[in-house]
Amino acid sequence: AQSVTQLDSQVPVFEEAPVELRCNYSSSVSVYLFWYVQYPNQGLQLLLKYLSGSTLVKGINGFEAEFNKSQTSFHLRKPSVHISDTAEYFCASSGTDKLIFGTGTRLQVFP
Amino acid sequence: NAGVTQTPKFQVLKTGQSMTLQCAQDMNHEYMSWYRQDPGMGLRLIHYSVGAGITDQGEVPNGYNVSRSTTEDFPLRLLSAAPSQTSVYFCASRLHKRTGGNEQFFGPGTRLTVL
Numbered sequence: 001a002q003s004v005t006q007l008d009s010q011v012p013v014f015e016e017a018p019v020e021l022r023c024n025y026s027s028s029v030s031v032y033l034f035w036y037v038q039y040p041n042q043g044l045q046l047l048l049k050y051l052s053g054s055t056l057v058k059g060i061n062g063f064e065a066e067f068n069k070s071q072t073s074f075h076l077r078k079p080s081v082h083i084s085d086t087a088e089y090f091c092a093s094s095g096t097d098k099l100i101f102g103t104g105t106r107l108q109v110f111p
Numbered sequence: 112n113a114g115v116t117q118t119p120k121f122q123v124l125k126t127g128q129s130m131t132l133q134c135a136q137d138m139n140h141e142y143m144s145w146y147r148q149d150p151g152m153g154l155r156l157i158h159y160s161v162g163a164g165i166t167d168q169g170e171v172p173n174g175y176n177v178s179r180s181t182t183e184d185f186p187l188r189l190l191s192a193a194p195s196q197t198s199v200y201f202c203a204s205r206l207h208k209r210t211g212g213n214e215q216f217f218g219p220g221t222r223l224t225v226l
Contacts, residue, residue, distance in 0.1 A: 043201060043217040090153060096209050103153040
């Protein structure tokens, strides 16, 4: 069965510092992996996705993620965060049909 | 395109009342789904549909019914609301019934409180 684990429920960081949000997945079949962002009181927006090919995926707003099959991870990174990156971030995986989410990581950026 | 729309934005119900959360998309997407979002639990799949006339259960289907009579609409029904159904509900759609890595588009959500 498919599952997604986000290892940190909250990540506080100062503005302009780098950040990594961790995500591990498990699946017995090939998966597609996604990161979504949810700004306060809004719906979800796709940041980036991994389908196949290059393991380093670049997304919007300067975010990138690296797919690591041996460690079954798909960690999200940004080299320098802004106050506007404060939001909740969800990692998700899908096989052939259902999209399954992790429990989310709240990124709080402080000035 | 309006994308994925949901109504109402907010709703307060009393225990035992029934209601329908509306969801519509104008992108001719095959696949539609409903999630609930609760603090610390992420988004959990309630029901999904791979096309008109076809629905299936997700992770947390109990207490909810769905139908898909048209490609555009996918309403979620609460037959007898319970306080445990207090949550934020999101409808989502994507182009194809098989993921193929297709992006799933989300509506703005409905915040439901059951007293």
